[in-house]
Amino acid sequence: MGLRSRLRAPLQARRRVVVKTACYRLVMVLVSIVVAYLVVGDVSDALSIGLATNVVKTLTYYGYERLWDRIAWGT
Numbered sequence: 001m002g003l004r005s006r007l008r009a010p011l012q013a014r015r016r017v018v019v020k021t022a023c024y025r026l027v028m029v030l031v032s033i034v035v036a037y038l039v040v041g042d043v044s045d046a047l048s049i050g051l052a053t054n055v056v057k058t059l060t061y062y063g064y065e066r067l068w069d070r071i072a073w074g075t
Contacts, residue, residue: 011067017065025058 012020033050041047 007070008053008072010066012069014066017062017069020064021058021062025054025061027053027059 004021029050032054036049037043037046040049
């Protein structure tokens with residue numbers, strides 16, 4: 001059985017996934033900034049680190065969620 005035949009329709013609307021992702025990432029941005037500040041001790045550097053890493057993580061998370069939402073395994 002090929003991958004295409006194991007895929008199913010998504011359970012969540014794309015808009016819902018985008019909103020979930022944005023809310024989760026906002027919390028994670030704040031956590032990253034606080035941790036970066038505790039490590040580097042500089043607010044500007046902490047903001048740069050927190051924002052840059054979370055832009056990449058947000059895009060990765062969205063793609064990961066969309067992929068797993070289409071895989072029927074385990075459901």
